[in-house]
Amino acid sequence: MALVVKGKVIHNGKLYLTGEEIPGLKETESKRLLQLEVIEVDKKTTKGKNSTPPADNQSTDTSYE
Structure with a gap:
């Protein structure tokens, strides 16, 4: 079970x-973020930021110039 961000979250100084996925949350922290609906439980996700790599035609560049 993984806790995955639904928007932008800053936790312990990291965006x-x-x-x-936000690793290492205490139970009280995860409950609060779930109640605020800023994270969700993703049972498919394992370790890492994303379990699904981008398709060949999708860019991973997020810079906007």
Whole structure:
């Protein structure tokens, strides 16, 4: 079971973006973030930020110039 960000979350000084997993949350922290609906339980996700790599035609570049 993984806890995945639904938007932008800053936790312990680190920015987590949509789809990223937040590791090492205490039970009280995860309950609070679930109640605020900023994270969700993703039973498919294992370790890592994303379990599904981007398709060949999708860019991973997030810079906007």
